[in-house]
Amino acid sequence: MTSKNMLKYIFIAVVVILASLALADALGYFNPKPYTAVSHGSHVHYVPSDRDPDVSIDKFPQEEPGPREKITPTGQIVPIDQ
Helix, strand or coil: CCHHHHHHHHHHHHHHHHHHHHHHHHCCCCCCCCEEEEEECCEEEEEECCCCCCCCHHHCCCCCCCCCEEECCCCCEEECCC
8 A cells, every 4th residue: 555545544444433423512412511502693591401302492591500590391490419
C-alpha cells in the first residue's frame, strides 16, 4: 500500500469518527442534564427529555430549574421530591 493510499484511508477514518461524534452530540448523548435548551427566536426554553409532545414549546420555562428542581413533562418547575 502506498503512502498516498494510507493517507486517504486515515483521512476517511478521521472524517467518520468526527461525524459520529457530531451525531452523538446532536442526539444528546453527551448531555448530562435531564433537559435541553431549545432556542425559540430571541429566547430559550428549557425542555425535559421526557416532554409531552402535545404540549407546545411556549409552555416550557425560559429559566433553568434550580439545583433541587426539575421540569415536568408538561412544563412546570417543581421540587425534585415530587
